[in-house]
Amino acid sequence: MGNLVPDPQATQPTAREASKVTKIIRERLAAGTYAVGAWLPGTRVLAAEFDVSPATVQAALRPLKQERLLAALDAQGTYVLNPHHRCAPPPSAPSHHVAIGKVIRERLRSGIYPPDSPLPTYAELECEFGAGHSTISSALQLLREEGLVSRRQRNKRVYATVPASDPDG
CATH class of the missing domain: 1.10.10.10 (Winged helix-like DNA-binding domain superfamily/Winged helix DNA-binding domain)
Known part of the structure; x- marks a missing residue:
């Protein structure tokens, strides 16, 4: 028996998948599919929709949060920020x-x-x-x-x- 060596390419699909999910969500934000102040579907829901892991969805949302397009409320979930008032929590x-x-x-x-x-x-x-x-x-x-x-x-x-x-x- 030998040791299992991780394949460096194994992480690439996850990065590619996360990038693809980020792109789709960014398009939905621009189109207004996810309205300002609206909650995004939960991580598990998005993971099922995109056929990826919840960790991939979290990785996909990270750049959108860093760009202040989305914000997370610990117990509630992730919501769309108003581009003109990015500090304001959603009214609901x-x-x-x-x-x-x-x-x-x-x-x-x-x-x-x-x-x-x-x-x-x-x-x-x-x-x-x-x-x-x-x-x-x-x-x-x-x-x-x-x-x-x-x-x-x-x-x-x-x-x-x-x-x-x-x-x-």
């Missing part, structure tokens, strides 16, 4: 998880997610809403605080709770 930054929570809350109340049923996985919600894990986690935490969902440790899934009887109904 603090409420991204609130908006997602509102959609899920409506699904719970309408019975789309029936009592005691599992909600979609974090990965499925991240993909659907184009949000990162922490944003989905924050949205679900709001719903946990309202008693609308609970987490079951044995399988790490989030479930719709069985509603308490309505005293007015």
Whole structure:
């Protein structure tokens, strides 16, 4: 048996892929596909779209952040900066998880997610809403605080709770 020697060319496709993704996102920014103040889809969503790794997407976004075309908000994700006011956070930054929570809350109340049923996985919600894990986690935490969902440790899934009887109904 011999030692496995890394191929120096093995890193080239990643660099090429990152450059290609950077170019496409730059074109989308110029065309207004990603509007000022809008959230970019999550890293995993972009990775799936471009058929690359999340690390490649992060590498692709790095030059756009350095050029101050994009900015990252740790728990929320990456958003498009206004070219005239590049320091300003997006107006909707603090409420991204609130908006997602509102959609899920409506699904719970309408019975789309029936009592005691599992909600979609974090990965499925991240993909659907184009949000990162922490944003989905924050949205679900709001719903946990309202008693609308609970987490079951044995399988790490989030479930719709069985509603308490309505005293007015």
